[in-house]
Amino acid sequence: MEDYNMDSFTTIMDLPDDCLVFIFKRLINECDREAFGLTCSRWLDIRNQNQLSLRFDCSLTCFKNPLSRAPHRIGTYELHRVLKRFQNIRSLSLSGCTELPDSSLKLLECLGSRLRALYLDCCWQITDEGLRFVASGCQLLKFISLYRCDITDVGLEILAKSCLDLEDVNLTHCMHITDHGIKCLVQNCIHLYGIRISNCGGIMGVGFRGCSQTFAYLEAESCRFESEGIKGMVSGGGLEYLNISNLNWSIRGHGLSTIGEGYAKNLRVLNMRLCRMVRDESIAVIATGCPSLVEWHLALCPEIRVNGWESIAMNCHNLERLHVNRCRNLCERGLLALKNGCRKLSVLYISGCPQISIIALELFRLARGDIIKEEESFEIGPHWECRWNQRIFLE
Structure with missing residues (x-):
């Protein structure tokens, strides 16, 4: 029987450190990474250095x-x-x-x-x-x-x-954060991409004035913005995602029109859910001034009437997702305008609209396909959420 020289065999322990690092970095499961470090002191050092x-x-x-x-x-x-x-x-x-x-x-x-x-x-x-x-x-x-x-x-x-x-x-x-703190951020951090300030009652929005073009993401639910604050938020010209849902009633009349007055041409996702005071005039200005809109959340905006819906249908040529749940003044004429316009619309969230009959919904389906979703969606811009949550900066 042939004798084997055990010294001639190479084992995993003979691998150089760079090979072990290569292996460790491809272990996705955390239990596997922990087991890797428990093998021996050398492997533990590799794990510690590459965690x-x-x-x-x-x-x-x-x-x-x-x-x-x-x-x-x-x-x-x-x-x-x-x-x-x-x-x-x-x-x-x-x-x-x-x-x-x-x-x-x-x-x-x-x-x-x-x-x-x-x-x-x-x-x-x-x-x-x-x-x-x-x-x-x-x-x-x-x-x-x-x-x-x-x-x-x-x-x-x-x-x-x-x-x-x-x-x-x-x-x-x-x-305890106010516009002064926001101003310090936007003036010093010139690469600022996104801020979340939801439920920050001390921020009126004016601190955003002069923000850079890199500023693209703002999550500002349940805040108390003023008209000048809204203008400040979009003043950089780079904003692509804006959530101002459940906006405090301090903004009345045409206050939200400033979103569409020339600064938000790159805006792609706009969440105005529960903005109860927004009216047709503001909707028309936004629809005209934000040609890049892909998704618009208008659920529970009861004051939008025929002229508002017709403005959306006429001007929002890139709109793909529209939320109109429980908009009590959306009537069949408004739905007809949406059916004939918004040619890229692929999802329409609609429920709880008392002026819309079952027949009108079926006619919409016949003309545009099965794009109606009757359940209310609280998710908006899922690709943006993913982009925010995955920015872990491990490079």
Whole structure:
């Protein structure tokens, strides 16, 4: 029987580090990545050096991450341990760490230089002092989420003047932020792409005046904008997605017409759901001045009448998705105009319109195909949502 020399065999342990890195980066499942690091100290080092994102399992987070088996209460010690271990991470999520103090973020001054994305959602103890540490140590930051954080314009100004590469900022439910903080962002962060300011009652919109052409995404549900604020939001000319649903009634008459007065020619998705005071005159100006509109949400806008619907049919040549649920003044004449116009329309969400008969709906189907969806859709611009949520900046 032939003898085999075991020394002549090559095993996986003989692979060079770059090959092991190649293997690790193609492990999508987090359990597999954890098992990779448990093989031996060498493989653990490779995993630690190539781990690009980290998320803690905290009491308010919905997802479980096997890589971070940390206690529910994250403190300075636990954070220091993981930051020292994973020194090349680009995305760090501390969302749900409700008891994390400002002092813990001081670690980012020396360990946050590689971070591109930072999530601090529901970190209720984080204040302007914590943002000072972030601004000092994370100057290459591109995305930050501060949902429900107790910050003010002071902290936002410090952040904006240090993190000049910021592109996406989430300020949803940050009740102490005003137009001054927004102004600091748009003036200092010239690459700013998107902002979320839903339920920020202190923002009137004027802080957006002079925003750059890169500013394309604004989520501003349940805000209290003024007419000048609306003009400020679209003043950069690059806005492509705008959500002003459930707009406070402070804007009356033709206040929303400013959207269509020449600044929003690139606007593709517009959500005006529950804007109860919008009328035909404003609809006509927007329909004429926003020729790129692909999706328009007008559900629960009761004051739009025949002239408004006819303006949409006549001018919105690129419109593909239209939401008209529970528009009580949409009549059969208005539906007829939509049927004969909007030749690219592929989805019409319509229900709860008392002036529209079943016969009128069937005639619409016969003429345009089965594009009617009778259930109300609360999703608008899903491709934009995906674009926002996937900007993790791990490059």
